[in-house]
Amino acid sequence: MSACPCGLKDPYSECCEPFHTKQTLPATAELLMRSRYSAYALRLVDYLLYSHHPRQHGKNEKEKVKQAAEGVDFFRLEVLDTSQGQVNDKIGKVEFKAFYRHGTELGCIHENSRFKRYQGRWVYWDGELFESVSD
Numbered sequence: 381m382s383a384c385p386c387g388l389k390d391p392y393s394e395c396c397e398p399f400h401t402k403q404t405l406p407a408t409a410e411l412l413m414r415s416r417y418s419a420y421a422l423r424l425v426d427y428l429l430y431s432h433h434p435r436q437h438g439k440n441e442k443e444k445v446k447q448a449a450e451g452v453d454f455f456r457l458e459v460l461d462t463s464q465g466q467v468n469d470k471i472g473k474v475e476f477k478a479f480y481r482h483g484t485e486l487g488c489i490h491e492n493s494r495f496k497r498y499q500g501r502w503v504y505w506d507g508e509l510f511e512s513v514s515d
């Protein structure tokens with residue numbers, strides 16, 4: 381049993397893997413967000429596209445996502461805040477910090493992500509980055 385990259389207690393096979401293999405759908409925006417973080421960590425480009433609203437895809441989206449996922453190693457996720465995004469909601473927000481390693485450098489993405497329903501399931505819409513303050 382290996383731990384899920386998203387940081388929840390369940391092993392990967394009982395946490396984000398069923399979402400990645402499309403056996404089940406994440407019930408909340410937070411779970412969808414966690415599954416996208418895990419997909420970045422595991423470089424599951426197809427899932428990252430599938431879980432991003434198709435209307436928000438830019439040109440060469442697949443290549444961009446691939447480069448983003450392959451450029452860094454994500455090693456920790458902290459979910460800081462959520463609003464809406466529950467089973468009966470149509471929109472949701474999740475604020476998180478995703479920590480990564482790039483070569484010998486450590487970095488952090490601090491983002492407020494917005495989620496919507498697409499064909500009944502949660503998908504990522506867009507996100508606002510917080511300015512990173514370095515001490």
Ligand SMILES: [Zn+2]
Nearest residue numbers: 384386395396
């Ligand atoms: Zn997980």
